[in-house]
Amino acid sequence: MTTRTFPFSTLINKQTSVFPALDDADVILERRDAENLVLMRSERFQAMADGLSLAAKSLALIARTNRRLAEEVFAEELPWLVWLPVEARFECVSELLDHLLAGAETGLLLPFARALREWKSTAEVYSDPELARRLRGPFTTEDATDVPRPGGAGLG
Structure with a gap:
């Protein structure tokens, strides 16, 4: 099976160019700030x-x-x-x-x-x-450096 790739925005703005591609391919929707998504027909997914x-x-x-x-x-x-x-x-x-x-x-x-x-x-x-x-190991701490706790002075 082949795949076709589209920017996620194409699905939002031009659905008519994404859905026909599902006839003979699975579609990867590329997103800039998140993991990509895959669209496929349920019959292919079930198979x-x-x-x-x-x-x-x-x-x-x-x-x-x-x-x-x-x-x-x-x-x-x-x-x-x-x-x-x-x-x-x-x-x-x-x-x-x-x-x-x-x-x-x-x-x-x-x-x-x-x-x-x-x-x-x-x-x-x-x-x-x-x-x-x-x-x-074994591990030594002679070259270790104390690092301050992020976000503040302590737990208390």
């Missing part, structure tokens, strides 16, 4: 949701019967998994599968997207052994 639900349930079923195969499937699509310590890979795959299945059931995929972003960031840290070592 996407149904496909995602089926894929997530199928992958979860594979994971329950053959965890190693599920890890291989994820590793194929998420090559950055190799940067995680071996013991963390199972935890990552398990957590992502759980979030994906829950999201497919509820339509709430933001927790999955958040977990995916967090695990990828964690893997990126592990890809740099020096950075990973420094972030593990």
Whole structure:
């Protein structure tokens, strides 16, 4: 499916140029001071949701019967998994599968997207052994500076 992009103001001022685009594309409405919006026909949205639900349930079923195969499937699509310590890979795959299945059931995929972003960031840290070592600590406070509390003198 293709997408077409319009400024949000076009929807407000010239709806007749936005709605016909929905016949063969999803529409992204770009907003200056807020997150972009997506318009799509309900039939395409439902097809996407149904496909995602089926894929997530199928992958979860594979994971329950053959965890190693599920890890291989994820590793194929998420090559950055190799940067995680071996013991963390199972935890990552398990957590992502759980979030994906829950999201497919509820339509709430933001927790999955958040977990995916967090695990990828964690893997990126592990890809740099020096950075990973420094972030593990120990931490010293000898170079620390006291910073005044924002907005006033104190809690009282």
